[in-house]
Amino acid sequence: MLKTLFLGLTLGGLALSANACDEQAADYTTCIAQQYRQPVAQWPAPQVDADVQWQEMAALPAHAPAPPENTFSEAKAGLGKKLFNDPKLSRSGQIACASCHEADMAFADGRRVSFGHDRQSGRRNAPSLVMSGYSPALFWDGRGGNLEQQAMHPIVDPVEMAFDIPQLLQRLNTDSAYREEFAQVFGPGPITTQQTAQALATFQRTLVSATRNTAFEQLLRGRPQRMSDEQLYGLHLFRTKARCMNCHFGPALSDEQFHNVGLSYYGRKYEDLGRYEVTRKPEDVGAFRTPSLRLVMKTAPWMHNGLFVNMEGTLAFYNMGMPRPRPSAQQVNDPLFPRTSDRLKALNMDKDELRALRSFLDTL
Structure with missing residues (x-):
C-alpha cells in the first residue's frame, strides 16, 4: 500500500503546474518539457481568458466527423477524391479543386492568392483544407x-x-465511368448536385490523415520522442504567455470564430471587410475565421491576404499585439471603422521564447 501511495504521489508530481519549475534555474526548459512528455491529461492547464470556451488539444481520428445525412464510406471518399482532382469540374476543363489545394502543401497552394479561370487572381489566400471537416462556416468570411x-x-x-x-x-x-461510380455509391439514377457535394465533402474529411506523422500528432498519441525540449517549451508558451490557445485549441487548433487581427487595410489598398460582407454587422468589419494551425509551416504565405511570408516576422507582429489602426480625421465618426480584437495583446516575449514558439510550430 505504501508503494501504491508513493507511485500515486510521484505521478501526481508530474502533473504539477508549470509553477513547479524554477524560471531562474538552468534546467527550467527541461523541467517544463518533462511535464509535456506526460499524457495530455497531466499537462499544465493553459492560460486563457475567462470567457473562452476552450477545448484541450487532442489527437485526430481517421477522418473528421461526418453528419448523419452524409455518412462516411471509403467508396464515397474515393469518388470524392477523383472529383477533387478532376478538371472536368471547371468550365475550361483545366482547373481542379486540387489546382488551389495541393496535397504536398497541406492542401493550400503556396501563392499569395490563387489563379482561377482565364488566369484571374482571387481575392484571398487559399486556406489549407486539412481541417475543413471541423468547420461549420468555411471560407475566410x-x-x-x-x-x-x-x-x-x-x-x-x-x-x-x-x-x-x-x-x-x-x-x-x-x-x-462517373455514372457507374456514382451508382455504386449512391444507387441508380442520374448524378445530382447533392451527391457531388457529398462525395467531395467525404473526401475532404479524410484529409486529417495528412497530420498523422507529425511530431505533434505523435505527442498527442503518447509518443513524445520526436519533440525536443525547446519544442515542448514552445508548446508551453503557446498555451500560456503567447496567448495562442485563446483562439487555437481542440483537435483542429481553431475556435472556428471570427476575429479582427488588425489587417483589414480599411480605406487602403488590400482593403477587405471580412465577415462583415456576410453579416453586415459593423462589429464584424475586418474579422476573419481562425485558421487551423495543423501543418501551418506548409501553408505559407499566411493570413487571409497572403501578405505574411515569413514566420519569424509573423510572430513579431503577434508579439507586439498586432496592428491597431487609428482613424483619420475623415474616419473618426465612421461606424464601420474596424477595431482590432481585445484578444490580441503585447506579449513581451524575448528572442529565446520566440525561437521556442517558432520551433514548436515546426512540429504541427
Whole structure:
C-alpha cells in the first residue's frame, strides 16, 4: 500500500503546474518539457481568458466527423477524391479543386492568392483544407457553411472554376465511368448536385490523415520522442504567455470564430471587410475565421491576404499585439471603422521564447 501511495504521489508530481519549475534555474526548459512528455491529461492547464470556451488539444481520428445525412464510406471518399482532382469540374476543363489545394502543401497552394479561370487572381489566400471537416462556416468570411454546403461555391465562382451546375451535371452524367461510380455509391439514377457535394465533402474529411506523422500528432498519441525540449517549451508558451490557445485549441487548433487581427487595410489598398460582407454587422468589419494551425509551416504565405511570408516576422507582429489602426480625421465618426480584437495583446516575449514558439510550430 505504501508503494501504491508513493507511485500515486510521484505521478501526481508530474502533473504539477508549470509553477513547479524554477524560471531562474538552468534546467527550467527541461523541467517544463518533462511535464509535456506526460499524457495530455497531466499537462499544465493553459492560460486563457475567462470567457473562452476552450477545448484541450487532442489527437485526430481517421477522418473528421461526418453528419448523419452524409455518412462516411471509403467508396464515397474515393469518388470524392477523383472529383477533387478532376478538371472536368471547371468550365475550361483545366482547373481542379486540387489546382488551389495541393496535397504536398497541406492542401493550400503556396501563392499569395490563387489563379482561377482565364488566369484571374482571387481575392484571398487559399486556406489549407486539412481541417475543413471541423468547420461549420468555411471560407475566410464563413459564408460557405459546412463542407456539403460549400462544395459548389468554387465551381460556380466566376473567378475560380467559372462553371454552372446544369452544365456540370450534364458533363458528369454523360461520362459512363462517373455514372457507374456514382451508382455504386449512391444507387441508380442520374448524378445530382447533392451527391457531388457529398462525395467531395467525404473526401475532404479524410484529409486529417495528412497530420498523422507529425511530431505533434505523435505527442498527442503518447509518443513524445520526436519533440525536443525547446519544442515542448514552445508548446508551453503557446498555451500560456503567447496567448495562442485563446483562439487555437481542440483537435483542429481553431475556435472556428471570427476575429479582427488588425489587417483589414480599411480605406487602403488590400482593403477587405471580412465577415462583415456576410453579416453586415459593423462589429464584424475586418474579422476573419481562425485558421487551423495543423501543418501551418506548409501553408505559407499566411493570413487571409497572403501578405505574411515569413514566420519569424509573423510572430513579431503577434508579439507586439498586432496592428491597431487609428482613424483619420475623415474616419473618426465612421461606424464601420474596424477595431482590432481585445484578444490580441503585447506579449513581451524575448528572442529565446520566440525561437521556442517558432520551433514548436515546426512540429504541427
